[in-house]
Amino acid sequence: MDSSRPETGGTPGSADKSPTDSQIPFVPAQRQPSTVESDTSSTATTAGGAPPQEERVWKAGRLEPMPIRPLPKAPPSIHILGPTVFLVALGVGMGESYMWPRLVLVFGPEIRWLFLVGVSLQAVVMLEMSRYAMATGESIFYGAARVFKPLMWFFFLTAILVYIWPGHLSAGASAFERVTGIPWQMTAVAGMLLVGVVFTLAKVIYNLLESVLSICIGLLVVGTSVVAAMVGNLSDLTSTISGMFAFGYFPPEAMTAAWFPIIVGSVAFAGPSGMQQMWYTLHLRDKGAGMGAHIPQIRGLRHSGEQETMPSRGFMFDTSDPAEMAKWKGWRRWVTFDAMVLFWGITMLVTISFTVLAQASARFDPNVADLIRAGDRDASLDAMASSFSAAGSPVLGTVFFCFIALIGLNATLGLFDSFSRGQADMTYNFVPGAKKIGVSKLYAMFLWGLIVFGILVLLFGPADGPAAILDVLAFLSAFAMGAYCVVLLLVNNLTLPKPIRPGIVSNAVIAFAALFYLGALFYSLFAFGVVVD
Template sequence: MSDDRRMVSDGDVYASEDEGRVYRASSYVPTAYDNLDVAPETEAYPDRGRDEGGYRVLDLPRVPKLSHVLGPSAIMLGASLGSGETLFWPVLIAQHGWVLYWAFFIGVLTQFFVNTEIQRWTLATSESIFRGFERLHRLWPLSFLVLGFISLGWPGWAASAANIGAIGLGIESLVLDLGAVQLDAWRLLGIVLMVLIWLTYQLTPLMYNVVERLQIVLVSLSVVFAIVLFVALGSVNELAKVPGGVASVGAIPPGSDIAVFLGGLAYAGAGGYLNLSQSLWVREKGYGMSRYQGRIKNPIVGDDPEPVQRDGFTFPPTVTNLRRWRGWWRLAQLEHFLTFVVGLLVAATMLMATAAEYAQGTTDDGVAMWTEVVAPQVGAFGSALLFATLFLALLTTEYAIIESFVRNSADVIYELYGRGAGWSLPRIFWGLLTVFILWGIVILSLPIAIEQPFSLLVISAAMSGVMMWPYTVLLLVVNTRRLPEHTQPGWFRVVTQWWASGFFGYFSVLLIGNVFANTLGLAAFDTDPAVIGSGVGGYALFAAFVAVELAVIATSVRGKRTKRDTVDQADESAWYLP
């Protein structure tokens, strides 16, 4: 062991109890940014690409305990509970049995690796993943902003939560006469929920903190209610079928709706535009180099703003910093796995088991299955518990979706246009939040706008699944070509991203071909799950998919080889899942 390695103690790597507790309320350390050294353009530091912006050099902060940094993944879990885990997957399992459970299980694990790779860029550079994509080309973050609005801009989750709440309260058929306007009670409830969400952001200067704390409460209640519902309705025997479902890898029952299936894959977790928020949530919390970036404060009730620098921070590859990186990377993965993966597998499996027992073979959508098929079978107490569970899950998701869309979009707009125009990031955030809430209220107020909320959610989910293909590809390019050896993904991680891009790419091709053939009447683009038997256009789509995947594999391999053995003692940064 070298002298440098012997001289580094645990106290140099890990934060004290007092220092670590600061992270519970998120942490920010101001810097004299303009006086800091700019990272040299060598292999030991992130590659800025064609962008003129250079990274500033500081030591990586010491590593706190897991209990000090819980939060970002709880918001992500909240974004997941009311989507695939409440409406999509229980319906799929009820319709086709546990033979499809493999796709949920693999989808959750795949999103674990995708989400932590999204975090990687921010941990290492303090920049959002959108800024990382912008360093490749400015059209990428703009494209995801547009796709994000298409997939999340319709308040389907608020509509579904309000619909469930109204049915549970027995007021679903009530119409309120508001003078010139007559409004269904469930629509008014949805509007009230949107307003309440907006009001919570006005409670504290640090808007992230109130979102995190409320989401932790809502998520905890949702998971507990799902478990209690599962036990109370006696669906334990269904769990014996879960191992068989996990082992049925690749099985897709004939007649499966590919849009619903792709939506389920995307929402085996948060999905789509929502996943990219993981970067911004860990930045707000202060993970890794993000501790030097400012947090977004409420411009109405907040105090002095904290700057978010366009060009982030990086650390010199000393032994101390390399060991700190290993600690931060281990911490980020544990926080995401124990909160997001375990929470999803527990809560969603409980709900799937209940749906499989009480709604086997249903042809209804998610909302109708629970309210019209399951609820009448489980008695007054079971029905009340069911409605409470569904309402909490859907409300939690709607809250997280608003937070995610606004935070992502504010970052994109600010970096592409606002910063150069002298706009304030907090004001962009607050303005987008207000406009997005008002947009949702307008949509909920139009009687003809939402008659079938679940069908809108299918479109939203399918679009989210398609969106995940390009950004898993870009993640791999950014993290293997732009990050130095000691913060790059290891080979195991690279393979997981090959898998993720192939996974979402394959099902995206199936959906695109399905839309061309069945919706647009272009039979030549029909795509068969076995590939063989597709139309001519379908073969072309699969050929394009294979070409993209081969290019991604070649690019990432080249990036790994180029950076190999360019940083002394880089092995000090490695963990089990580097």
Template sequence: MDSSDINSDRPLGRDDATGTDTPDARVPAQRGPAASESGEAEARPAEAPESAQEERYWKAGRLEAMPIRPLPKAPPSIHILGPTVFLVALGVGMGESYMWPRLVLIFGPEIRWLFLVGVSLQAVVMLEMSRYAMATGESIFMGAARVFKPLMWFFFVTAMLVYIWPGHLSAGASAFQQVTGIPWQATAVAGMLLVGVVFTMAKVIYNLLENVLSICIGLLVVGTSVVAALVGNLSDLSSTITGMFAFGYMPDEALTAAWFPVIVGSIAFAGPSGMQQMWYTLHLRDKGAGMGHHIPRIRGLRHADEQESMPSRGFMFDTSDPAEMSKWKGWRRWVTFDAFVLFWGITMLVTISFTVLAQASARLDPNVATVLRDGQQSAALDAMASSFSAAGSPVFGTVFFLFISLIGLNATLGLFDSFSRGQADMTYFFIPGARRFSMSKLYAFFLWGVIAFGIGVLLFGPADGPAAILDTLAFLSTFAMGAYCVTLLLVNNLRLPKPIRPGIVSNVLIAGAAVFYLGMLFYSLFAFGVVVS
């Protein structure tokens, strides 16, 4: 492709200086020819544009072809805020604060090598999820549909089954009750309503959430590190860190029906689990990363009428232009910093802090290890808080519960936004008649739908959902992780131009992750008759 062939009309997007939607973004780009089934790399001119300047397209699958547009210049690689804050908020949860500390106390710190493998695989997945999103401005769901539409519908249904249960919020509200005495149901309901109102009133939802979650994550990282330093000792820290490199360690008890499903679930929850990595592609789009620069952002319902027209497909840049490829490499450096410094680093730091806290609590109160072994999550958190109080001050116990409350808040903010964002995206593009509503209104529909369902469950049913389907939901969540690895391989290798497809190392790692997740899941199912726990 010759960069001089790119259409000179201003594309859908945002002003580079202000980050606001450009006025002429209201004019949709000219529609391109239908793509071939094979999705073979090809740029073809539109039918005789009046400007006498050819519009050029990239065809990917049967869906509408993507017009060629300039790739914006990448920001500096080293940065603080970014879309990764959503993954950290979703990923730092009960896996880091409860499941892995529990496994360490039962099997020793050497079991943490599995956590290192799990969170490192997720960092690689994050990099590959970003590839398609930044190259096209489309979500990975659209990419999946360009490969095989039923693949996308699998994720639509899975999200509806797995992520409507208010479990994270319930856990956080229960911890808040320990501090304030306010009934957890009241706190949880008030929290959901507050989230709904704030998201509804926000002008640009992404901006608000990035700022709020950055503050919350900062408090969590600094707070847990300080308390861990006060309560733990160098021996706790040393064993926690060195245990991550005991590759291959697997005691006999870990391979039993009682514990292997727990380990599978813990590996899946080493960082964000289920579909959370897929939603990250939508946050990249709203951040304006790569070709997401040309896509309007989702607004709160109050400002939905200000939304620019959402294009019916994404865009592609000229991969034969050296200048464009240079900018692409800048974006890859930017997201690599996000993946390995912010995501991997912050997640690792928080789980190290909680593991040190757990080991310190077990040393101060041996009953903690017994309670953890019995699998009583709420009792275990109570015991850990009590041991911290005994270490020096009742304040430590209160702070511990506040950390758990903060984790619940972070996860709820991230999940409500991500679920609504993902479902709105698939609905807008693939459900007939949905485009008469703006993306922002569809987002609000799913947001208030999940809030209404959550309130109903909290008031009239079990907070984690019907017990009879919990195993199925856990299975679907972990199965989705293996499925999205397969989806990544197909989308990035079949629907992107060759110059920006992943290399052999990335493909091998993603394929290995698919085998890792699906293999352990089905082994647990067929060997023990149990899915993840």
């Protein structure tokens, strides 16, 4: 796996350090009417005392214009895991391993057509999130601020309200306790401290995390596939796959107050949920995708003194230059492979494995569906562990809970990094005086603040957050998904040059996603008085 960034002809971030940065080799093409403008405020004087050289910029919104820079050449389209590993780590969580197997046990594999819709929508969202990030080197949060700053602050506050609760880590630690007998609180606290220390000592956080998560995801994909092949049979696999195409199947029981909110939540959380797609734009930047190659990578606190100066805005390439547009198409092919093969494919493979396991568990324990209907939330996990054991050895039941613990670890690593990265990005760019602290130190502050709060909650309070606000948090998480689709439409269509804006089909899919997420959420709220579960 290659975690290196594309070559841009200079040190990342150096564009903002040198007074001659406007002299980067660039052949101006035909001027973009009323969009690309000359900026004499950041000019350079030649050695012979010639008049200052005008720098071309792209104006988007009321924030600082983006200087025109060369777009790096795209790497080969077919590649090993890159930034997608973060979405896979965050997406392949309790939804794929718990929520959807539970629905299959109650309603049958035909209900999986809704999963296909959900994960396919997420793949298109991923492609459109990447459009802005690769074209500018800015996060989608910065793009939202270019449209309307309060939009960005909504996501800043939502992240704090929703993602400070250590629920994923608690679920993984609970599974680990069933294997080892070690109290889950002890494991969860030790896990958070370990994550903090590792991220603090890392030279470049992205490179370390991409490598670790790639190994964990590889173990999860291979392990679940092998055990599913041992436990399930051809009939389980056939019904799992055919169920994905049973479009329109929706039994009457699914429209009840007990199950409709669960189904809505399961569809919304097929793949990454909440703000995870928005954080993906920051991982693309640290990978050096597109114009992100001009932005420095975030370093661990120990190496924060080596952090290059972070520019106060992103960059744009010359969209009227055919050579630049050819490179842009190369980047779009690269991220399309990421979205459709790696993200969509790996997520689908893991959930197929868990669905096969769920169907096999129903044969070993025919009463599991009744237990789930009666409110036993752990019945599906216990049944799948039993089917593992029945496949050959009680050791396999232990392996299953190890998979659940691994899922919790993957999600924790991804969430801790993503939350800290997103909050640091918004704070650095839009809180007065934050630039004096530096983005690496801001990252560390949010990371350790999250860890300290999580430890306090684990030791002295409910790990999933106060019961009184759980519905509010669930609502905000799902609402954020509909909201970011609306923001995505605004950002991509109002702030990008016309040649690289999304087409009518992409816009239609994102608009449908916004209506689906928000419509289903509010219907569940007003029809049943319940938000997603």
